[in-house]
Amino acid sequence: xxxxxxxxxxxxxxxxxxxxxxxxxxxxxxxxxxxxxxxxxxxxxxxxxxxxxxxxxxxxxxxxxxxxxxxxxxxxxxxxxxxxxxxxxxxxxxxxxxxxxxxxxxxxxxxxxxxxxxxxxxxxxxxxxxxxxxxxxxxxxxxxxxxxxxxxxxxxxxxxxxxxxx
Numbered sequence: 001x002x003x004x005x006x007x008x009x010x011x012x013x014x015x016x017x018x019x020x021x022x023x024x025x026x027x028x029x030x031x032x033x034x035x036x037x038x039x040x041x042x043x044x045x046x047x048x049x050x051x052x053x054x055x056x057x058x059x060x061x062x063x064x065x066x067x068x069x070x071x072x073x074x075x076x077x078x079x080x081x082x083x084x085x086x087x088x089x090x091x092x093x094x095x096x097x098x099x100x101x102x103x104x105x106x107x108x109x110x111x112x113x114x115x116x117x118x119x120x121x122x123x124x125x126x127x128x129x130x131x132x133x134x135x136x137x138x139x140x141x142x143x144x145x146x147x148x149x150x151x152x153x154x155x156x157x158x159x160x161x162x163x164x165x166x
Contacts, residue, residue, distance in 0.1 A: 003021065006107075017164055020120055022130075023102040023127065029099075113163045113164075114140045115143060
């Protein structure tokens with residue numbers, strides 16, 4: 001949404017931080033809509049390695065903070081969802097599937113920080129590199145982590161907030 005807003009009305013954007021994202025088009029994010037029809041167990045098995053490409057059983061056994069992150073993400077998926085929540089999730093997946101601003105990114109003139117996780121399987125690093133190459137004067141920062149790098153790498157959130165504040 002931030003990218004679409006920034007390319008549609010660039011004069012309304014003072015500063016932009018794009019985190020764990022893709023421009024769509026020829027550099028799309030992982031097609032999460034394909035996971036929607038899977039059983040909960042199948043979806044969980046496919047989801048772990050795209051959240052962070054390092055997330056193997058061996059990795060998680062040796063990295064308690066990542067194990068805790070996985071447990072928190074799994075807990076968020078448990079329980080009944082209202083019809084409205086399910087509808088919203090389906091609409092978000094549909095929007096992601098058609099997202100494509102790649103050829104319009106050059107319209108963005110605001111100072112822009114693109115932040116990516118080195119091991120992100122949902123919005124892989126090459127996609128952030130495409131974004132950075134198409135927004136003049138943008139800055140790409142790569143953090144140690146996956147799709148949730150902002151909680152995996154202690155330097156990420158302070159740096160992103162500092163960029164937005166200055």
